[in-house]
Ligand SMILES: Nc1ncnc2c1ncn2[C@@H]1O[C@H](COP(=O)(O)OP(=O)(O)OP(=O)(O)O)[C@@H](O)[C@H]1O
């Protein structure tokens with residue numbers, strides 16, 4: 023965070039100074055996990071469902087925290103506030119207001135926000151110091167937390183924006199209004215909360231409504247619900263996609279035997295070749311959006327095309343393809359799943375050369391509401407249509423995937439229900455051969471154990487905690503945050 027005295031922090035947050043003189047200065051990062059606190063930092067104590075951060079205030083100060091932001095006096099120097107989330111929001115708003123040379127990039131969409139945020143972060147790093155932390159910090163906690171990582175040196179702040187209902191993105195835009203706002207796609211993610219894809223579009227479009235005429239809206243020309251958001255903004259309009267009307271366009275898309283796309287990127291009468299390292303044809307749309315952001319902020323086309331050939335996904339469990347010493351290839355796309363992202367992953371599995379068999383291990387897709395059964399059935403149908411050889415549904419709530427596959431006439435693959443992840447892992451590992459390609463996907467922890475067990479040197483231990491968070495309108499999602 024930028025340097026602030028505790029007195030200023032109390033003023034900004036409407037809090038009460040405790041155990042401190044006015045001159046205490048916060049000069050380090052804001053953290054709500056005491057294990058991450060650094061010298062001069064501000065430790066924020068939340069009362070979580072399982073853990074009360076106030077109990078860690080002493081440890082945070084011993085680790086170097088200059089002060090504590092909390093809802094009660096911890097005995098440590100700090101500021102006591104009523105609502106720490108509101109306090110973080112207020113601090114974040116103040117930081118953005120004070121940083122004159124800062125460009126804020128915000129992005130939303132149903133799938134690919136974290137992936138594309140990682141790409142944008144890497145492209146903008148070529149223009150200046152950029153904050154775009156790994157992970158999915160997109161809600162009312164992760165968003166201001168990310169903003170507060172900005173310092174006087176930061177030129178670009180790349181912010182993922184999530185929503186589970188109308189007003190959520192508007193709330194985030196009031197904390198840090200983007201100069202560039204990107205909407206990737208509107209699909210069935212969180213449709214249980216939104217009710218319909220039109221409802222999702224209404225909520226996601228709040229991002230471009232928040233932009234000023236001096237701002238830039240980057241919209242996906244190939245997604246009708248996103249393209250229609252053009253009428254909701256006064257910002258300068260950039261579109262991306264494969265359609266000929268897109269400002270930044272991909273043509274001649276080909277996918278290699280590793281499932282990686284290459285294409286010609288076209289912008290403003292010029293063209294350049296792009297060859298991606300990350301698998302999945304859906305990376306074309308994601309990288310076009312990232313390219314549009316970088317181009318709109320002044321990076322040259324040739325330069326952007328070259329950099330796109332280098333970008334990777336800094337966040338774990340998204341299209342992470344690895345080949346084991348025994349010649350089995352695994353696609354770890356297990357961070358999250360909805361029907362659109364599972365379709366994208368199944369297409370990637372189908373596109374990859376597989377001298378052996380194509381195996382899909384699919385878990386339950388959460389938050390589909392009324393679309394729950396149909397969403398799973400749709401995914402199963404697609405898996406069968408794409409000719410998956412073995413389709414393993416993990417746990418009974420994923421069974422409709424198999425029902426969907428069985429609807430496809432002529433499908434000769436095997437449909438297997440595994441009662442839990444350990445059973446799925448046993449079934450799959452007991453039968454693997456060199457040349458097989460295995461896709462593992464589900465909503466968060468529902469298939470993490472399977473893919474961790476498939477990693478070379480797997481110990482069977484889980485690599486990420488399964489915590490629920492503090493979010494007011496959306497639980498903080500995985501990534502090991504509280
Ligand atoms: N453009 C896309 N279309 C469909 N699926 C995608 C797209 N981009 C990424 N995905 C897939 O969606 C899943 C989630 O990716 P990612 O974490 O980048 O999305 P997100 O929008 O940040 O998700 P969340 O809502 O969980 O924050 C991954 O399986 C990823 O491979």
Ligand SMILES: [Mg+2]
Pocket residue numbers: 135136137157158159160182
């Ligand atoms: Mg995300």
